Amino acid sequence: MVRLYIQIASSTDADFSPRKTASEEDVQAYAKKILQPYSIEWERVEWYSVYPIGQGISDNYTLDHRVFLGGDACHTHSPKAGQGMNTAFLDAQNLAWKINLVERGFADRSLLHTYEFERKDVAETLLSFDNKYAKLFSQKPPSASAVAAASESTPAVQESHGDNQFVQVFKEGCEFTSGYGVKYQPSVITWSPQHPVQSPVVQPEGSKLRPGRLMINADVTRVVDANVVHLEQEVPMNGSFRIFVFAGKLDLTKGALRDLEQGLRKRSSFYATYERQDVKTVSHHEKHNPHSHFFTFCIIFANKRPEVEISRDVPGLLAQYRDHVYADNLWSRRVPDAHASAHAKMDLDQDRGGVIVVRPDGYIAFVTSLIEGTGTVDALNGYFGSFCTKKIGQDSAHL
Ligand SMILES: Cc1cc2nc3c(=O)[nH]c(=O)nc-3n(C[C@H](O)[C@H](O)[C@H](O)COP(=O)(O)OP(=O)(O)OC[C@H]3O[C@@H](n4cnc5c(N)ncnc54)[C@H](O)[C@@H]3O)c2cc1C
Incomplete structure (x- = not known):
């Protein structure tokens, strides 16, 4: 067809x-x-x-955060960029995980306010891109060679079309049309320097990971069965936050991992606060959420697979995520000199690692260093505490 x-x-x-x-x-x-x-x-x-070709966007996506609009009901534009369905899907996905967390009692109702805040901004960016794009199509059809040049990477071809407006707009829009251009603005769920959690461990210096953007693709080897897997696809879209613990070299981060696990065990931690009530009877087949439907963990070592022994190297609670333990041992052409390509792609120290919190929809929320002491778990408590329903990370919760 x-x-x-x-x-x-x-x-x-x-x-x-x-x-x-x-x-x-x-x-x-x-x-x-x-x-x-x-x-x-x-x-x-x-x-x-x-x-x-009609462009439109509704003033509001919600009535009192009880009735919500998504998809073509609140934004329309030309079909040229092929984004209408994608945007409608992502509206629904964005709203669904937020409603899920609120209905399950994990997140405060105010989380729902971020739906319009995030998705209207995306639609406005799309409309502005579409406006430029559709005009180009409507004014004068691009020549076949201009279309070829827009997707061509040969410098000579690009140069010959360097000042061609179609080529320029196409290239500007590539990130967007490929689905990687969505960027959520800072909020309580998307860390920025204005976020309530301020700590020297958050967003480690030099890290180019951008909260609000999709997590970067990376292949790793799953330790339990030696399968090469796409890390970003390991946890299905099941409504949980994914906490990726990039654990660097296991002999260098042993102490930091142990301290993280100890911190999670504290009754005031986000982990303990949102533990499943049926935690003692959860089937061992439930590999993604053995402790809570609010979050799940993945642990990635910058070691070769045979060097990782889960029962020895992954402390206590975290060892229960044994299907989510990986060796970062695969070469990648994107970072050819790296000894741990997934760590390197994430801009994390390949020896010392770091922790990336990814939202249930796959977007980066929060990045912290992995350090000895309580700094890492304090930062995680602070992040989840800024939008969840219960007070966490407070010592008084012990009393
Ligand atoms: C020619 C064309 C080409 C396109 N190409 C692309 C493309 O390549 N890529 C892309 O991403 N997008 C494309 N789109 C856009 C895309 O199809 C829409 O953006 C997308 O379908 C919107 O999804 P939606 O769920 O918001 O609305 P819809 O898909 O319109 O779903 C709304 C549903 O509600 C039903 N409905 C309406 N009123 C009522 C009622 N009163 N009671 C019960 N049901 C009702 C309708 O029958 C419909 O099934 C294209 C659109 C067109 C017209």
Whole structure:
């Protein structure tokens, strides 16, 4: 099946009407004309429609944070960038995990306020990109060579089209059209220097990991079965925060991992506060959420797989995530000199590691160093404490 977009009216036409309509035969005639000197015939038409490229965005995505709008109901634009369905899906996904956390009693209701805040901003960025993009298509069709140059990486070809507006806009939009361009603005769930949690361990110096962006893809070896896996896909979209503990070299971070585990055990920690009530009877098959539906852990060592012995190297509680223990031992062309490519891609110290909290929708929320003492767990308590329903990380909770 082939999909054709046929322009039947242009704003430069003398008799321009954005509501101009056309029969199936009219549209086919336009297509034939456009494709000359080539020809086109149809065996059958599955579906056709005529519509104006219309941009719109609703003032609000919600009524009192009880009724929510998503998808085409609150934003429309041209189909040129292929983003309408993607954006509608991501609206739904963004709202779903937030409603889930609120309904389960993990997150404060105010978490729902971040839905409109995050998703309206994305739609506005999309509309502004689409505006530029659709204009380019409507004004003058790009030449075949310009389209080729836009996706070509040869410097000579790029140079010859360097000042071509179509090429420039296409390239600017690549991140967006590939789905990696979404960037959530700082809020209580997306750390920034204005976030309530301020600590020297948060967002370690030199880290280029950007809270609000999707976690970077990385392949690692799962220790229990030696399978090479995509780390970012290891935890399904099950509503849980994913806490990726990049544990560096296991002989260097032994103390830090032990202190993290000890800190999690404290009754006032986010971990203990949101432990499942049925924790003692959870089946060992439940590999993603043995302790809580609020979060899950993955532990990645910058070691070769045979060097990692889960029962010896992963302390106590964390060892229960044995299906989520990995060796970062695969070469990557993106970081060819790294001895631990996943650590390097995340901009974390390959020997000392760090901790990345990823939201249930896959976006980076919070990054901290992995250090000995209570600094790491304090930072995690602070992060979860800033939007969850109970007070955590307070010593008084022991009383
Ligand atoms: C020609 C064309 C090409 C496109 N190409 C792309 C593309 O390549 N990539 C892309 O990402 N997007 C594309 N889109 C956009 C994409 O299809 C939409 O953005 C997306 O479907 C929006 O999803 P939605 O769930 O918000 O709305 P919809 O998919 O419109 O779903 C709304 C549903 O609600 C139903 N409904 C309406 N009123 C009622 C009612 N009163 N009671 C019960 N049900 C009701 C409708 O029947 C419909 O099933 C294209 C759109 C068009 C028109």
